[in-house]
Amino acid sequence: MASSLIKYNDKFVPLPFGLHNTGVICYFNSLIQSLFGCSSLNQYFLLNESKFQKKDNKIAMLYINLLKENLQTQHNKIFNITNLLNILLIKYKEKNNNKRIGIGQEDVCEFLTIFLDVIDDKNVERLFMHKYQCDIYCSGCKKMTNIPDDKSYQFEIPLNNIDSYEMIYLKKDKGDTINISNYIRNNISNMSDLHCTKCMSLNKLIKINRLRFIPTILTITYLKYQNKKLVDFPKFLEYENSNSKKKYIYILTSSIEQSGNIHSGHYICKSKRKKYTNSKINTIPYLFNDTVYKESDLEPTSNTYVIFYHFYNSIDI
Ligand SMILES: [Zn+2]
Numbered sequence: 001m002a003s004s005l006i007k008y009n010d011k012f013v014p015l016p017f018g019l020h021n022t023g024v025i026c027y028f029n030s031l032i033q034s035l036f037g038c039s040s041l042n043q044y045f046l047l048n049e050s051k052f053q054k055k056d057n058k059i060a061m062l063y064i065n066l067l068k069e070n071l072q073t074q075h076n077k078i079f080n081i082t083n084l085l086n087i088l089l090i091k092y093k094e095k096n097n098n099k100r101i102g103i104g105q106e107d108v109c110e111f112l113t114i115f116l117d118v119i120d121d122k123n124v125e126r127l128f129m130h131k132y133q134c135d136i137y138c139s140g141c142k143k144m145t146n147i148p149d150d151k152s153y154q155f156e157i158p159l160n161n162i163d164s165y166e167m168i169y170l171k172k173d174k175g176d177t178i179n180i181s182n183y184i185r186n187n188i189s190n191m192s193d194l195h196c197t198k199c200m201s202l203n204k205l206i207k208i209n210r211l212r213f214i215p216t217i218l219t220i221t222y223l224k225y226q227n228k229k230l231v232d233f234p235k236f237l238e239y240e241n242s243n244s245k246k247k248y249i250y251i252l253t254s255s256i257e258q259s260g261n262i263h264s265g266h267y268i269c270k271s272k273r274k275k276y277t278n279s280k281i282n283t284i285p286y287l288f289n290d291t292v293y294k295e296s297d298l299e300p301t302s303n304t305y306v307i308f309y310h311f312y313n314s315i316d317i
Contacts, residue, residue, distance in 0.1 A: 004126070005311040006040035006216045008251055010283050013039050014070035016273040018078040021290040027108045028085050030269035031115065032063075033288040034254035034308055037271035040127055040216045042067055048123075058087050059118055071274075078291045091118045108256055108267055108306060109154060109221050116153055128153040130184075131213035136191070140201035150209060154306075155184050159224040159231065180220065181237045185211050214239060218250060218309040230302045237309055240317055247317045250309040257303035270296050271308075 014036055019029040035041055045052070045064045052060035062084045069075070092114050093099060101114075116125060132150040137143070157178065191205040222231060237250040254271035272283040287296035 004216075005214075005248065005314070006043065006127070008253070008310045008312045009039045009043060010274060010281050011039075012043040012046065012071075013037065013272060013274050013283050014042070014067055015072075015074045015275075016286045016288070016293045017070050017075060018288070018291040018293050020078055020080045020082070022080065022082045024105045025082070025085060026267040026290055027106050028111060029081065029290055030256045030267040030288065031108050031111050032081055032084070033269040033271050034256055034306070035063075035115075036067065037254040037273070038127070038217050038308060038310055039253075040310065041124065044123060044127065057119070057121075059084060059091065059115075060121075062087070088115065088118055105264060108258070112219065112306075113153055125153075127216045128219060129213075130155065130211065130215050130218075132209040133212045134210075135208045137206050137208055138196040138199060138201065138204050139206065140196055140204040141199035143196065143198045149212070154219045154221050156221045156223055157183060158189070159222055159229060178231060178233075180233055181239060184214075184218065184220070184237075185239065214248070216311045220307045220309070222305060222307075224305075228302045230300060231304070233300050233304075233307055235298065236312070245317055246314045248314045249312045251312040252298050252307065253310045254308040255298055255300075255304055256306040257301055258305040259303050267305075270298050272298075 019033065021029060045060060045067065049061075049064050052064065062081070066079060066081070066084075069079075089101065092101065095117070112128075116128060129151055134147045134150050136145045136147055157180075186209065188206050188208050190203070191207055192203055194205050195202050196204055218237070220233075224231075233252070235252045239248040239250075240246075241248065254269060256267060256269050258265050258267050260266060268287060268289045270285050270287050273286050275282050275284050285296050285298045286293050
């Protein structure tokens with residue numbers, strides 16, 4: 001389930017810096033700031049700089065250069081990543097028939113997928129990619145059918161969908177707490193308006209997802225466009241694996257908040273950054289609102305949209 005996890009390492013997290021918002025790119029600034037909080041991604045980019053240079057991977061090189069500039073030194077400078085976004089869009093359009101994208105406010109989750117697809121590196125992909133074994137179960141005739149695995153860079157928790165067990169749970173329970181660890185490990189959803197192919201019953205099918213591979217970086221999206229509900233999330237997630245007799249611990253590193261709606265909203269990000277205190281290195285959360293950044297927290301708000309966890313450590317159980 002967790003063969004090649006890479007530990008969170010302060011050393012590869014930059015010091016905080018702001019990003020110019022040239023046009024409507026707060027979604028992209030927030031995404032890049034969140035990714036800079038993922039130490040294993042930064043570590044991989046830094047260790048493989050010459051490879052990316054040889055391949056003329058301009059996106060990776062722009063990311064690496066910005067990272068290197070801010071890894072040891074606090075500049076108090078505002079940087080501009082419009083170039084990074086423009087090259088990303090050009091590469092994406094080359095691959096996808098000139099699909100119209102990047103004109104106005106975009107969805108930050110879609111851009112994570114675009115970023116990882118355009119970087120086009122199997123090891124980077126592996127840092128984010130999880131795998132579910134999926135079955136369809138009919139509660140009418142008890143038929144269980146295995147369907148192809150779900151593979152994705154992001155875990156989605158639906159909060160405004162009648163098919164969502166989590167939403168039903170939240171309505172019943174005033175605590176507004178989802179056990180994210182459990183949800184990620186196993187989850188089920190109703191498949192409305194579908195007939196069972198065996199017994200032909202309507203609305204008796206459920207999809208069962210069982211986690212088979214957990215990556216180093218967990219990106220979790222709350223699907224709640226119309227439902228700005230405050231949902232709590234913990235600072236740490238834990239996964240026990242009875243086969244390896246280990247407990248895997250993940251630490252919360254970033255969150256992206258979206259105010260307004262998907263087309264005319266604003267994105268900000270909270271992410272951990274390096275701080276020197278009495279010659280000791282530490283990482284603490286900062287809030288990044290384009291050019292502005294300040295020390296903050298990683299508490300949930302009703303605008304929380306995406307949260308990032310990073311593998312931290314494993315302990316024997
Ligand atoms: Zn059936």
